[in-house]
Amino acid sequence: MNTADEAEDVRTERHASWAELFFDLVVVAGVAALAHVLGSEPDAAALGLYTLLFLAFWLSWTTFMLYSNVAAGKTRVVRLMIGMFGLGVMVASVPGVAHSVLGHDGDTHPTIVFAIAYIATRVYGSRSWRRGEVLLDFPVVQYSAGLLPWIASIWVDGRWTLVLWAVGIALDLLLILAVSGDKLLKQAQAALTTRAGTRHGARPEGKLPVIHGVSVDPAHFSERLGLFMIIVLGESVVQVIGAAAEAHYDVGVLATGLASFVLLAGMFGLSVVFGYAGLPHLRAGRIPARAALGLHCLVTGVVATVAVSLSSVMKHGSDPLPGQGRWLLCGAVATYFALGVITGVASHSSDMQRTISRIITGIVVPLLLGLLAHGIGGRTLVACMALVVLAHLWFERRMAPAEGGA
Template sequence: MAHPEQTTAERRASWTELFFDLVAVAGIGQLTHLLHRGPSLGEFGLYALLYLAFWVVWACVTVYSNVAGEQARTTLVFGCMFGLCVMMAAVDGMPEDHANVFAAIYVVVRIASSSAWGRGQVVVDWPIAQIGSGTLPWLVSLWVPAPGKFVLWGVGLAIDLWVMFTVDAERLMLDAQRRVRSRLRRRRPGPPRPPRRPPPRLRMLHAEPGHLGERLGQYLIIVLGEGVISVIAAVSVEEWTVPVAVIGVCAFLCLLGMWG
């Protein structure tokens, strides 16, 4: 595993990580399909839900590659990238079609990215790597029709956000130690014998702030670039009136403000 003392100069975003960032941002660009018909309040809410879903998947894989460093499994990153592509393809048919496909792939990618950590490894800077309860509403939503399906998605994302902002490193380590002790107590009674697998030795893993900051910055820059492309595409098909020009200029200034 990568060590926290590595500096940004020693660790830069790899080509694989940049490729993954581009695919994630392309998924966010695909969400504009939801806004072509209005948007209504419901469509805007669905846009926010799907945006957060793409961001959580991106962040899970980003933190994994950040902490694992050179030991990160390329096959896992590319597998999650393929999952993102399937989620992107499912966006075009929503809310009527493909919602179950989107939810199922989301759950698979979340489980795959969380199971990548070895026994006893606790990523204290990303608690949802260990606490995956936010995926349960997504799983249940596979058997629930809309609009209840999307309500469950929102509940799952709300749980993840609550875990991210309220669970600290000390609590994570205490919970991990409690689970280890619980497994030891559940062993069959009888004469002592050596265990087939020794209990895991807990390791506290931290993200590298420099590298993670670089990834977040690159992600934001690509998102802003996608925003510029979307504004240009929208303005180019309209009649160039004063209101359209004002909206175009204001959208560009809004993107500049986000960059600032």
């Protein structure tokens, strides 16, 4: 085996460090805190705020996750710790932001604190890269254009705060979709050459500062995405347990807890055991890292939403869920399976028959329940969702030997 092969083996065998896992736990704590936003009867405003705050946590996590992925053994643990502190401030501000924005209590301090912590965390994370490095897979984490509306939001209040936050997040998402890392690298190299020539006259090319592109370590990248999904699912179980501990204990609570656990454990099976990088039905190396990261954001957000719905069912007992709560649970489960259909088709792991069955059982059935199950108790609804997930698990397990043989 030559030196290049040995280096590749070392790269493939790299795993997430303890510091990286510690960092992930703090971010997921922020995701769990978002339960304060949706409450028991979520409306459009609550769902919009929930989405904005989740994306803020996810983009902050992505910035540091990709830094440690590329830096590998040169990752500075102190830098991760400082990032964790900023995220901790964001987490602590979530309940206050929810009361300020949704409760209209007039106290703007929590929103200001959250905005400043988010800006500082993102800027600090974007400065983690070594001089001359351009991340080809996800260049948005190195740039701060999307933070300008967040900075402006510090001096406004009311609805304009959320509008500016939404504009900032939208700018980042647009950069994710539109900006090519290769194109950005060429522009940076051209700009550096022009600037150097203007300031110092003609230089020998070898003396110019070096700008080069870097890419993620695929094995470490997929592991971090998978671990993040596992932690989100674990935190979801904790939320359900916490809600059950506050409810009056009876057989119904026990049955709801069992169905909730089956639902979340089934998502673990589909996303981790029969999936890849925390994404259901995905296969290794089938889609670009940027696409996997974007889908990961959606899937983890949906799983976190399911956890909030399950906790709400625990509180409502056998009573039917309010219309918004019912649609939140059914819509989240349907979205999870819709994203699974997308990853299955994109990674060519699904034939036509399997795709159609996933659409009918995973998307159509939950949506019909959301539309028609007005008088069905929340506990029955959770049991139906658990049966849907179990059916998918059974099908995946049944098809796994055939795929292995192929």
